[in-house]
Amino acid sequence: MARLLTPWQARLPRIAVAAHDLAMVWVVWFGLHWMRYAVEPSSPDLPLWSLETALVLAVQGVAFWYVGLYRGLWRFASVPDLWNILKASVIGIIGVVAALFLYNRMDAVPRGVLVLYPVVLAAMLGAPRLVYRAWKDAQYEGRRTSSTRVLILGAGQAAEALVRDLRRFGTYQPVGFLDDAPRLRGSKMHGVPVLGAIDQLPAIARETAAQLVVIAIPSADATSLQRIVTICERSGLPFRSVPRLQDVLEGRSMPGELKEVAIEDLLGRKPVLPDWKAIRGWLGGRSVLVTGAGGSIGAELCRQCARHGARRIALVEMDELALMTTETALRRDFPDIETIPVLGDCGDPAVIAYAIARSQPEAVFHAAAYKQVPVLEAQLREAVRNNILATHRVAQACRDASVGTFVLISTDKAVDPVNVLGATKRMAEMVCQALADCPTRFVTVRFGNVLDSAGSVVPLFREQIRAGGPVTVTDPEVTRFFMTIPEACQLILQASAIGTHEAVYTLDMGEPVPIRLLAEQMIRLAGKHPGRDVAIVYTGLRPGEKLHETLFHADERYRPTQHPKILQAEPRKVVATQVADAIERFRDACTRYDLDALATLLCDAVPEFEPLAGSANRSATGTVVAFPARQSRKI
Numbered sequence: 001m002a003r004l005l006t007p008w009q010a011r012l013p014r015i016a017v018a019a020h021d022l023a024m025v026w027v028v029w030f031g032l033h034w035m036r037y038a039v040e041p042s043s044p045d046l047p048l049w050s051l052e053t054a055l056v057l058a059v060q061g062v063a064f065w066y067v068g069l070y071r072g073l074w075r076f077a078s079v080p081d082l083w084n085i086l087k088a089s090v091i092g093i094i095g096v097v098a099a100l101f102l103y104n105r106m107d108a109v110p111r112g113v114l115v116l117y118p119v120v121l122a123a124m125l126g127a128p129r130l131v132y133r134a135w136k137d138a139q140y141e142g143r144r145t146s147s148t149r150v151l152i153l154g155a156g157q158a159a160e161a162l163v164r165d166l167r168r169f170g171t172y173q174p175v176g177f178l179d180d181a182p183r184l185r186g187s188k189m190h191g192v193p194v195l196g197a198i199d200q201l202p203a204i205a206r207e208t209a210a211q212l213v214v215i216a217i218p219s220a221d222a223t224s225l226q227r228i229v230t231i232c233e234r235s236g237l238p239f240r241s242v243p244r245l246q247d248v249l250e251g252r253s254m255p256g257e258l259k260e261v262a263i264e265d266l267l268g269r270k271p272v273l274p275d276w277k278a279i280r281g282w283l284g285g286r287s288v289l290v291t292g293a294g295g296s297i298g299a300e301l302c303r304q305c306a307r308h309g310a311r312r313i314a315l316v317e318m319d320e321l322a323l324m325t326t327e328t329a330l331r332r333d334f335p336d337i338e339t340i341p342v343l344g345d346c347g348d349p350a351v352i353a354y355a356i357a358r359s360q361p362e363a364v365f366h367a368a369a370y371k372q373v374p375v376l377e378a379q380l381r382e383a384v385r386n387n388i389l390a391t392h393r394v395a396q397a398c399r400d401a402s403v404g405t406f407v408l409i410s411t412d413k414a415v416d417p418v419n420v421l422g423a424t425k426r427m428a429e430m431v432c433q434a435l436a437d438c439p440t441r442f443v444t445v446r447f448g449n450v451l452d453s454a455g456s457v458v459p460l461f462r463e464q465i466r467a468g469g470p471v472t473v474t475d476p477e478v479t480r481f482f483m484t485i486p487e488a489c490q491l492i493l494q495a496s497a498i499g500t501h502e503a504v505y506t507l508d509m510g511e512p513v514p515i516r517l518l519a520e521q522m523i524r525l526a527g528k529h530p531g532r533d534v535a536i537v538y539t540g541l542r543p544g545e546k547l548h549e550t551l552f553h554a555d556e557r558y559r560p561t562q563h564p565k566i567l568q569a570e571p572r573k574v575v576a577t578q579v580a581d582a583i584e585r586f587r588d589a590c591t592r593y594d595l596d597a598l599a600t601l602l603c604d605a606v607p608e609f610e611p612l613a614g615s616a617n618r619s620a621t622g623t624v625v626a627f628p629a630r631q632s633r634k635i
Helices: 007-038 051-067 079-104 111-143 156-169 198-207 222-235 245-249 276-283 296-307 321-335 348-359 374-378 380-400 420-434 457-466 484-498 514-523 575-592 595-605
Strands: 148-153 172-178 192-196 214-215 239-241 285-292 314-317 337-343 361-366 405-409 440-448 449-451 471-473 482-484 503-507 536-538 557-562 566-569 616-618 624-627
Touching: 007 051, 079 111, 148 156, 148 198, 156 172, 172 198, 198 222, 198 374, 214 222, 222 514, 276 484, 285 296, 285 348, 296 314, 296 321, 296 361, 296 482, 296 484, 314 321, 314 348, 321 337, 337 348, 337 595, 348 380, 361 380, 361 457, 374 380, 374 420, 380 405, 380 420, 380 575, 380 595, 405 482, 405 484, 420 440, 420 575, 420 595, 440 616, 449 484, 457 471, 457 514, 471 514, 482 484, 482 616, 484 503, 484 566, 514 536, 575 595
Parallel strands: 148 172, 148 214, 172 192, 214 239, 285 314, 285 361, 314 337, 361 405, 405 440, 440 503, 449 482, 471 536
Antiparallel strands: 503 566, 557 566, 616 624
């Protein structure tokens, strides 16, 4: 076990470095005087120590301390350290001139000594540091027995930092850079040559016997990254990438970490830049409550709220393992924030009343919902109970407790609903509109599919690829809108911060992504070839699915907000009394498990609901319950 050092022992290395530097000051000062007088036939006696020497040491020592020379380590000495040494030498000579002028009008100091002093001192201080670092680097090089040979794509700042990190790590050997800038060809960085352009990767990889490729171009856009990944695949070598600065700052990657290229890096989405000042101004110091806090969106909302100033977070979740996982992560990463876990169904009025009473929230994020389209087509009662009735319970409890803001996490499938998920989520939006005649601010945020969330196609594809295929895609033409989980949650917070009373916001999801393309890209990222190594099988659209989703409804007018990625919709009008009556009838039908009544009610309550042909629900007895033909649309 490592022995703990006392504070005095911990300071010894820096004291030794300071003593070395002051000794160098004495050597330079005395040596320059000796050299100056050595050329004269009769040189004066030069004392080894004098009041003048002590004055020089004191002034130069203060200059060293002023520039922070002892904050760095010799092991990692670099250009910034040499710059600090030169700066300290110049500041020191200025101080020495001023001090000696006051002491003896500089009668005994040769002018040549003053001119040469900063240059020679900088060399005498910098050389030992560089020699020490070279010696330590040589030790690391000597320890490497079976290092991995690495080709680095890019020759910028990220690549330079990567080379230093790889060499310190000791198990990787950079053998060359590839960069598309012609001016860099033949140049070297830290002794590693730029061997050619990125397109030459397959040939250069064979010539250098490379074993790994690292993409060190964190600023590359999706189009460039797709090209680079294609070239990496042709080389047949495994490849990794340097994380983007945004990922490091938001805690999704560690500095210096080499990560696999993620599918979201290739989908062409430009990074979202939220107005963090506005978000922190609204969220800072607040108590918030998140339902469905163990889900993909709920858990990330909790992390984002904790990261941006919330003082208390209540977590309502019916899955005990998910609740424990989210709570443990919050307590570990944000120990100063109060967390209140509540295990239970938010549709239970006692549970939500208890959670609100415990946390006294100023904002509630309602993320709890059932979201799987084909599952809900056969589970109408649970879809209604969880997506409609639970939303009504939570929203009503927030209104009764005068909570400042209620945020409903909705979906793009509620715009023109053709399935149970879309219809129940549209009804949930109508519930919030019907309750909006109170001080509580009701905000609805719609967005599409979330990459890598529980139940999304990305984990499914990843597992199928790992098993060797086939990868199942419903239809070659099917497209979906995608967002990353952090991106969606950031825009939810942004919309909540700028939201007005009874506001409905749609997030700009960019261009729709063909699911076939998504599958092919994921197969390539796994180092395999679509169709040859892993087959893609088309299974046909599942119940409730359509080829293309829409983000905007024809009857809703949209206007831009202060954030370019968020559009505000003018809500379609609803009649509060009709919504309240429908809720009671939904509740009664759920109590009786009457699927026929629920199907009729859902069609009547949501005028826009157009069930796809073949949409049906199977009852507990096994009989098929079909949605009624579109006749009356009155509640």
